[in-house]
Amino acid sequence: MIGDNMKKKILIIGIILTIIIGFIIIKNLNNDKDGYYVLNKDEIPSIEKILGKRNLYGKNKKRNNKNLIKTYEYNKIDDVYSDLSIYTDYLINDLGFNTTNSFDLNNKSGTIKLASNSIENNYIILMDIKYSKGKYTIKITRGKGRIKVS
Numbered sequence: 001m002i003g004d005n006m007k008k009k010i011l012i013i014g015i016i017l018t019i020i021i022g023f024i025i026i027k028n029l030n031n032d033k034d035g036y037y038v039l040n041k042d043e044i045p046s047i048e049k050i051l052g053k054r055n056l057y058g059k060n061k062k063r064n065n066k067n068l069i070k071t072y073e074y075n076k077i078d079d080v081y082s083d084l085s086i087y088t089d090y091l092i093n094d095l096g097f098n099t100t101n102s103f104d105l106n107n108k109s110g111t112i113k114l115a116s117n118s119i120e121n122n123y124i125i126l127m128d129i130k131y132s133k134g135k136y137t138i139k140i141t142r143g144k145g146r147i148k149v150s
Contacts, residue, residue: 004115008058024117034051037070037072037138039070039140039142040123042118045095047072050086055074055077056073057074057076057135067142067144068142069140070140071139072137073137076134077134078150079133084105084131085105088114090131091114091116095116099112099114100114108133109130109133110130110131111130113127115147116125120145122144123143124142124143124145124147125142126140126142126143128141
């Protein structure tokens, strides 16, 4: 027979294993790698990878018409405009993203729209960055399409 102490130890080990497995499942559902926004096979360096730790307030993942959409909300940002200037320059100049709207970071609020071909044929990555004083939201969508570069 198993004694009461042994039953308690087995119960505690079971609880600990359940918690660990739960964390692993949650991490895999999110599937982002440290420092990257991941959409299927595409890995886009995050703003934190480029600029260092930022206050990530919330994130969301959903599908809309079979398109994967991830949203990252950052708040309590000291210098939104400097952050976004550096990050968008990196995305455009180093990763080959294209701007799809005109924007002026001297405005107190606005939206930056960027697009790039996915590493998978016939897919594109769209990035919308909405900003205002002290915060910005980065929304990344992966959908069917192709950007023709001339």
